[in-house]
Amino acid sequence: VGFAKEKTFALEKKMGRHGIAAFVLALFCSASSAKVSLAIPAKTRVLPSRPSANFSLDGPVLEARPAVLQHNLEWVSVKLTGARFAMPTDWIGVFYPEDLTDEGVLLKYPIRWQFANTTCHPRNSFRAQRDDYVCSGDACCSSNGYASDPSKGDALVNFQLANLRADMIFVLVQGNTQFPNVGGKSNQVSFALPKEPLQAHLSLTGDPTEMRITWVSGKDLSSPATVFWGPSPDNLLYSATATGQTYSADDLCGSPAATMGFRDPGTTYTAVMTNLTQSVQYFYKFGSADSSSGFRSGQEFRFQAAPQTTKLVEFAAFGDMGKAMSAFDGSLEHSWDYPPGLGEVGSWNTSKLLETELARGSLQMVLHIGDVSYAVGYSSEWDDFMAQIEPVASRVPWMVGIGNHESDCQCHHPANPSVNTWQSGSDSGGECGVPYTVRFPMPPPPAAPTSALSALSALSAPAPSASAAQQQQQQKQPEEEHKLRRSSRYALHTPWYSYTYGPVAVVVMSTEHDFTAGSDQLKDIEKMLAAIDRTVTPWVVFGGHRPMYVSCDLVEPASAPLQKYVEPLLLKHKVSVALWGHHHSYQRSCPMIQGECVGFNKGGVVHAVIGAAGYEFSSLGSDQPDWLAFGEDSLFGYAKVRANSSYFEFNFVRTDVDQSIDSFYLTPS
Numbered sequence: 001v002g003f004a005k006e007k008t009f010a011l012e013k014k015m016g017r018h019g020i021a022a023f024v025l026a027l028f029c030s031a032s033s034a035k036v037s038l039a040i041p042a043k044t045r046v047l048p049s050r051p052s053a054n055f056s057l058d059g060p061v062l063e064a065r066p067a068v069l070q071h072n073l074e075w076v077s078v079k080l081t082g083a084r085f086a087m088p089t090d091w092i093g094v095f096y097p098e099d100l101t102d103e104g105v106l107l108k109y110p111i112r113w114q115f116a117n118t119t120c121h122p123r124n125s126f127r128a129q130r131d132d133y134v135c136s137g138d139a140c141c142s143s144n145g146y147a148s149d150p151s152k153g154d155a156l157v158n159f160q161l162a163n164l165r166a167d168m169i170f171v172l173v174q175g176n177t178q179f180p181n182v183g184g185k186s187n188q189v190s191f192a193l194p195k196e197p198l199q200a201h202l203s204l205t206g207d208p209t210e211m212r213i214t215w216v217s218g219k220d221l222s223s224p225a226t227v228f229w230g231p232s233p234d235n236l237l238y239s240a241t242a243t244g245q246t247y248s249a250d251d252l253c254g255s256p257a258a259t260m261g262f263r264d265p266g267t268t269y270t271a272v273m274t275n276l277t278q279s280v281q282y283f284y285k286f287g288s289a290d291s292s293s294g295f296r297s298g299q300e301f302r303f304q305a306a307p308q309t310t311k312l313v314e315f316a317a318f319g320d321m322g323k324a325m326s327a328f329d330g331s332l333e334h335s336w337d338y339p340p341g342l343g344e345v346g347s348w349n350t351s352k353l354l355e356t357e358l359a360r361g362s363l364q365m366v367l368h369i370g371d372v373s374y375a376v377g378y379s380s381e382w383d384d385f386m387a388q389i390e391p392v393a394s395r396v397p398w399m400v401g402i403g404n405h406e407s408d409c410q411c412h413h414p415a416n417p418s419v420n421t422w423q424s425g426s427d428s429g430g431e432c433g434v435p436y437t438v439r440f441p442m443p444p445p446p447a448a449p450t451s452a453l454s455a456l457s458a459l460s461a462p463a464p465s466a467s468a469a470q471q472q473q474q475q476k477q478p479e480e481e482h483k484l485r486r487s488s489r490y491a492l493h494t495p496w497y498s499y500t501y502g503p504v505a506v507v508v509m510s511t512e513h514d515f516t517a518g519s520d521q522l523k524d525i526e527k528m529l530a531a532i533d534r535t536v537t538p539w540v541v542f543g544g545h546r547p548m549y550v551s552c553d554l555v556e557p558a559s560a561p562l563q564k565y566v567e568p569l570l571l572k573h574k575v576s577v578a579l580w581g582h583h584h585s586y587q588r589s590c591p592m593i594q595g596e597c598v599g600f601n602k603g604g605v606v607h608a609v610i611g612a613a614g615y616e617f618s619s620l621g622s623d624q625p626d627w628l629a630f631g632e633d634s635l636f637g638y639a640k641v642r643a644n645s646s647y648f649e650f651n652f653v654r655t656d657v658d659q660s661i662d663s664f665y666l667t668p669s
Contacts, residue, residue, distance in 0.1 A: 061184025062092070062170050069191050072163040072198055073387060075329070076189055078170045079156055080116060083183055086146055086153025090116040090174045090183070094159060094331075096263070097169050097188055104182040106171070109260045111164070111380045112331035113341075116155045116172065117146035120330030137327020137348045160329035162383050163191045163198060165218045165266045194218055197225075197269075197287035197296050199386035199439075201393035204365075206443035206499045208278055208306035211397070214270040214441060215286055216386070219246065223289035225269040233283045233297060242269035242286075247434050253408075254430030257377035261334075261429065265379055268438050276305035303395055304364065306501060309536050310645060313502035315365035316354060318613035318638035319403065319545060319581020321347045322374035323385040334378045337616035344374055346636035347388070347614030349655035353638075354392045356658065365396050365501055369508065370403025370545030370581045372436060374615065377429025382439065399442065399508070402495040403545040403581065404428070406436035407512040433493060433512075442508075443497040445520075446527040496521050498528040503645045505537040507575075509566070511546035511558050511582075516565055525566065529573035538668050539648045540575045541641070542605075547580035549595070549607045551587055551628050553621040567594065570605050576648060576666055581611035584618040585633040586652050588662060592627050601669045610639045610652070630662045637661070 063079045078092060093110030100106055114120070120141040121133075133140040146155040161168065167190045172183035195218030203212045213227050225244060228236035244267040252258040269286075276282065281304050285297030307313055322344025325331045332341030357363035373385035389398060404427040498507040507528045515521045532540055546558035548567060570578060571593060590597035591604030598604040611618070613636065620631045630652075637654040648666040653659065 062172060062186035064170050064186040064189050067187060067189055069161060069163070069189065072191075072196060073160050073328070075122065076159050076161055077156060078159065078186060080146075080172060080184075081154050083116070083146075083153035083155075083172060083174070084151065085174065086116070086150045087174065088115070088117055088147045089176075090147070090153070090172065092116050092155075092157050093171050093173060094161070094168055095171050096166055100169070100171060100182065100185060106173075106182065107260075108263075109256065109334065109378060110171075111168070111263075112159070112325055112333045112384075114157050114159070114331050116153065116157060117143055118330060119144040119156050120158050122160075136330075136345075137324065139327060139330040141330040158329065159331060161189070162380075162387050163194070163196055164263065164380055164383055165191075165194050166264070193292055193294055195221065195266075195288070195290060195293040197293060198390070199383070200286060200296070200301065200390055201386070201440075202303055202395070202397045203399060203440065203442060204306060204397045204499045204501070205272060206497070208308075208500065209274065209276045211273045211276060211282075211303060211305060212270060212441060213242075213273060213284065213286055214268060214439070216266045216268050216383070216439075217288065217293055219244075219267045221267075221288045221290040221293060223293075225267075225271075225286075225288045225293075227271045227273060227284055227286040229273045229282050229284040231280075231282065233285075233299060236283065236285060238273070238275075240271040240273060242271035244269045245438050247438055251434050252377075252430050253432040254426070255377070257379070257428070257430030257432075257435075259430075261378040263379045265382070265435065265438070270441050278305050279307045279311060280305050300391075301394060303397075306397075307364070309500070309503050311502045312642065312644045313364055313504060314357075314362050314640070314642050315367060315501065315504075316357070316363060316638050316640055317367040317369065317541075317543070317579055318350065318610050319369045319401075319579075320344075320371040320584055320611040320615045321350055321368060321613035322371070322615055323381065323388045324348045324614070325384050328384075328388075333381060333384070334376075335374070336376070344614035344616075346612070346655070349636055350613045350638060351388050351392070353653070353655045353658055357640075358392055358395055363392070363396060366392065366398045367401075367506065367508075367541075367543060367579070368398060368613075369401040369543040369579055369610075370511075371405045371611070371615065372400055372403065372440075374405055375429070375431070375435065376405055376427070377431055379435065382435055386439070398440075399499070399506070400436075400440045401508045401543055401545055402433060402436060402510050402512055404512060406431060407433040407495075407510070433495070437493050437495065442495065443499050445494050445496050445498075445524040446531075494520065494524075496524060498531075500532075500537050502643070503537050504539045504541055504641070504643050504648075505532045506541045506543065509542070509544040511544045511562070516561060522565055522569075526569055529569055529575070532573070534574075538645060539577075539643050539666070540573065541577050541579060542570055542575045543579045545580065546582045547587075547607070547609050548578060549589055549592075549625075549627065550580070550583050550609055551620045551624045551631060552583055552618065553623075556582070563594070567605075571603065574603065574669070575605050577650065578605050578607045579639065580607065580609045583609050584611045584615045585620055585631065586610060586612050586635070586637060586662070587620065587628060587632075588630045588652070588664070589627045590629045595625075595627060597627055600664075600666065606650075606664065606666075608639060608650070608652075612637050613655075632661060635661065 093113035099108040170186040175181040199216045225242040230236040249258040287295035324343035327348040375381035548562040587609040589607040642649040651660040651663040
C-alpha cells in the first residue's frame, strides 16, 4: 500500500491523477475500443502513430548507453536532447527495431515505458539520496525538468533492461491519444550474450529424489542445453540434457497475445536432476557451450532435495502475485490495476520477504495458486515476472496452479458440452494457458503416462490437415477464430497434480477446467486424495484458484459447483486446509462442513483465501458470512506453513513488516 501511494503521488505531482489515467489508459488499454481513434482495424497497425513533420529515423534525438549490455537487468541511460514541443505527457518506450516502420509508425505495444520528465536511479545510487527523489522498491525517481522549456526538451531517462534475446531501441512519443507522434528513436542496444540462460526456477516432479530445473534461452543452440549438479560448485558430478519447447503466435488464441502483445518467447529448456539424497544440499549450473549462451553457476545456484516425511517443513503459499517493473526501474507497463501502469505493486514486498525468509533458512518451497504473472497477453511481462522471482525460484521449488489470467474459463454450471471451457472467455488476454504451461512444467496427474510436458509435443507438430471445404470455410472466418481453433492442439494439457513434501501432501486442481461429475479432473482428484497415506503424510493441503467459499458482494460462479462436486471429496478424505486465490484479500473460515462451522478436529475443513500477494485489493463485502473467522482486504501478504508429523501451524504474514496477523494450529485427529 505504501509503495502504491508513493509512486502514484510522485506522478500526480507531475500530471495530476486524472491526467495520468486519461492519457495512458486511453492510449493503450482502450486501443481495442472502436470509440477511440487509435483503434484502426488494420492487422498490423496495432499502435498507430503519426510521424512529426521533421521526423527522421536517423536523427540524433535519443542516445542510449551502453550500447552493449553485459548482463541481464543492466541499467541503460537514454539521453534525449532538443525535443520540440515538450509536454509532461511525452514518454519514452522500449521497442524492438522492427516495431517501428520507416515512416515512423509503431506496430507493437511497448515493452515498458517512462515519462520523459522523470529520471530514475537505483536506490543504492548516491544520486538518489536527495530529498526530491521518491523511492519505491529499488528505484528512486525525480522530475528532471524536461517540459520546463517546451521549445527544447532535454532529459535523461534510465531503464533496467531484461534480456529478451533481441536488440532494442528507445522511442520518444509525443502528442495526444488521437494523434500520437513519434519524435525520434535511439541507437540499438544489444546484449553480449543474447542467448544467456535466464529465469531459472525449480519444481518438484512427484518423486522426492528428483528436482526439475527450467530456464529460458535462445533458439537454435549450437551445443545442447545441459544442467550439471553435485555436492559443491567445484564438484558437479552429474549431468542431464535438457529438452526445449517454444510457442508462436499461431499457438495462442486471441489478442493481444497473438497480435500487438506477442514477442518471441525464446526456448524454454527443462531437465530433471535425479538420484538425489533427500534433505541434502546440491549445487548446479545450467546453460550451453554455445558462445552466445554460456553457463550460469555459482553459490547462488543451489537447492536442498525434498525432505523426508519426518522432517520439519516451512513453505509459503499465495495467489494473485504478478510483478512490478515500476519497483525495478520506475518503468510503467500494461496493467489492469494501479493506473497508469504500475503493475502489481504488492508483489515487490512479497518477493523481497521471500528472499529474506530464504536467507534466514525459513523457506523450503513456494505454492503459487493461480494468476501468476498477470502478463495477460503481453509476453515480455512473463520475462519480467520470471526475473523478479528467480532469486527465490532458483533455490526452492516454485509450484504453481493455473488461474483465470493464465487460462480462459466461462465456468458454466451445469457443464455445457457445446462450450470449450479451455478457450472460452478472455481473462488470459488470448494466452489460453500456453505460456504458463511451457514455462511451468508440473507433475502429471494420475491418468497421464508421463509429465505434463507430453502435451507440449503438440506444439512442435503441424496443425491437423483440413479438407478443401474446411479450408474454404476457414478463409471466411476472422483471424481470431483461426487462432482459437489452432490453439486447440494445446488443449491436451491437464494442469492438476499432487506431490508430497515432508509430512505434507499437496493436491492442486484447476478451477479453469471441467471438474463436474464424470470429468477426468474430478476422477483424478478422487484418486490423488485416496492415494495419500495419512500415517506417513498426516497433513493434506488442497489448492485451487477460484474459491469454494468467499466473502464478497459479487457471486463467484465457481463456488456453487466447487461446493457440489469437490467439497464432498475434501470432507471424505479429511483434507486439513483448502487454499484459494482469485479474490484479492485474505479470508479464513472456521473448520466447516458444507458452510457450517463444526470446530477443530470434528471433520471440517479450514478454507483460506490467500489472493493478497500483489494485485489491487478486493473488498470483503458488506454482508460477511458467519463462517468467516478472520478477514483482511487492505494488507498484502501470504500464508506461511510450518509442519512436522505432530503439528501443523498456519500463519498469514503481512509482507510490508514481516508480521503474522492471523494464525491457527492443527494436531492429528
